[in-house]
Amino acid sequence: MSAGVREPVQVMNRRDFGRALDRLAHEIVERNQGVENLALIGIRTGGAFLAERLQKQIGKIEGVKPLLGIIDITLYRDDFANGLSNPVMGPTEIDFSLAGKKVVLVDDVLFTGRTVRAAMDALMDHGRPTRVQLVVMCDRGHRELPIQPDYTGIVAQTTRSENVKVRMKELGEEDGVWIEPPRPRTLPVAVLPPPAKERSKRKK
Amino acid sequence: MKFNHRHVLSMEQFSAADIHAVLDTAENFLELNSREIKKVPTLRGRAVINFFFEPSTRTRTSFEIAGKRLSADMLNLSGSSSSVVKGESLVDTALTLRSMNPDIVVVRHSHAGAPHLMARHVGAHVINAGDGQHQHPTQGLLDLMTVRQRFGQIEGLKVAIVGDILHSRVARSDLIGFQKCGAEVWLCGPPTLLPPEFARFGARMTYNLEEALTGAHVIILLRVQAERMNSAFFPTAREYSQRYGLNSEKLKWARKDAVVMHPGPMNRGVEIDPSVADGAHSLILRQVENGVSVRAALMMMLLGGGDRPRGDA
Structure with missing residues (x-):
């Protein structure tokens, strides 16, 4: 395993990001032969903004915008039982049936694949799409499920503990992709046992 | 959060x-x-x-x-x-x-x-x-949800809870919940069913329905429990209905955009007139959904x- 980054590293700047977005939009319309029955579904929250951008971009290329929806996967997560700390659920906004649609799932970062698995389960509850494809801005590896993207903005080499951040102007930042060092791991104070000395004192 | x-x-x-x-x-x-x-x-x-x-x-x-x-x-x-x-x-x-x-x-x-x-x-x-x-905390929360949906906020609203306050767990949950969210809560009912101790919660109290409804955004009616109708809390269901039952005439005392809620099951013709229960101001079915x-x-x-x-x- 490599030592990893110590400082945040930018792997995509604003211009790279714009070019990638443009290429992804072209690839999507090429593979689907236009926008007929095409629906972009962004995975909340990072994928939602990206889906909106792709919709706009495809609209510019084809003159017609594909359908757009946003899906929240909180209720489909497979780690729910293990105790998420305070899951926050956002609204799902899909105001059309997915039956007969070619769906392109949109997410910012592809990591373990578990989010995409949950999103696919959620999708199926909104109807039966004819095809489901996946587009991500950054594939950072370390998959835990057999899931691969159909369209990728960038493939980044990362260690497991690093964080990949896709920043967008919708979030008040300049477009770009960053790899950040792992967050320092700290134990909650209450879990730490008292020092040995104190413990022996207490017994007396 | x-x-x-x-x-x-x-x-x-x-x-x-x-x-x-x-x-x-x-x-x-x-x-x-x-x-x-x-x-x-x-x-x-x-x-x-x-x-x-x-x-x-x-x-x-x-x-x-x-x-x-x-x-x-x-x-x-x-x-x-x-x-x-x-x-x-x-x-x-x-x-x-x-x-x-x-x-x-x-x-x-x-x-x-x-x-x-x-x-x-x-x-x-x-x-x-x-x-x-x-x-009855889940009832309190669904009432708050129903009101927030309609008015976009709870703070600053006038909420009138009308009926058998004494026996009602819904009244207690609503009172606390609406007050925590910044609403002004009025309790109204016949003297036998409106214990003065409720003033300690900071609620406004009145025996007069018109006073409670004037300027109210939200009217929450409580069920007159059948088993109380024959005890000495009030003379007859008819008299209760005349003084505290809500019909379209009395509803005019409240704001034009007032909403009417009821935890159910309702006694039509006692605490609520069918014209109100099924009318445009009623959010009773929305409460069930929420x-x-x-x-x-x-x-x-x-x-x-x-x-x-x-x-x-």
Whole structure:
């Protein structure tokens, strides 16, 4: 395993990001032969903004915008039982049936694949799409499920503990992709046992 | 925002921020109703026991639908069909349930505090579905949700709760909940059913319906319980209806955009005239719909918190 980054590293700047977005939009319309029955579904929250951008971009290329929806996967997560700390659920906004649609799932970062698995389960509850494809801005590896993207903005080499951040102007930042060092791991104070000395004192 | 609650026992336990967090989650659950498949796998493999020591169809069904939407296994037990009638104590019942390993126990009981006692022994999350004349927190939350949906906020609204305040757990939960969210709460009813002690909660009190309704945004009518009609609290159902029943004439005392709510089941012609119950101001059916979402949100938030309560409350 490599030592990893110590400082945040930018792997995509604003211009790279714009070019990638443009290429992804072209690839999507090429593979689907236009926008007929095409629906972009962004995975909340990072994928939602990206889906909106792709919709706009495809609209510019084809003159017609594909359908757009946003899906929240909180209720489909497979780690729910293990105790998420305070899951926050956002609204799902899909105001059309997915039956007969070619769906392109949109997410910012592809990591373990578990989010995409949950999103696919959620999708199926909104109807039966004819095809489901996946587009991500950054594939950072370390998959835990057999899931691969159909369209990728960038493939980044990362260690497991690093964080990949896709920043967008919708979030008040300049477009770009960053790899950040792992967050320092700290134990909650209450879990730490008292020092040995104190413990022996207490017994007396 | 952290939801730090193991149980849902009383409106008193919630801060205004907690309340809004529950309502935000509940709003997102409404979307499930419009889907082809109205079930999500979130609580798959979790067990929820509905333990109703007191008859209830509406609340029990609401919890049952909420649990089923989340894929939890729902088990209904009623007081009359359980060993309670054979003289088992509440603590023994709780310990018996505990050995069945439920994740959530929903309790309704005719005695105040019964869910609190259950919570100490049952080893699962407890949701109070109504205890005696004490609290009915999920009703309070769904009322708040219904009002927030209509007015966009709760702060600054005038809320009139009318009827049998003395015996009503809904009135107590609503009073506390609306006050925490910054509404001005008026209580109104006949002197026999409006105990002066409620002034301690900071509620405005009046025996005069017109005073309570003037300028009101929200009117919450309480059910006149049949068993009280024949006792000495008021002379006749007809007289009650004349003085405190809401009809379209009296509704004009309130604001033009006022909303009318009722926890159900209603006595048409006693506390509410059919023209009001079915009229444009009524949100009674919306309350029922929101009830399922609020209960689903609470189940998810309790079980999403991670650690599960053991014996200690």
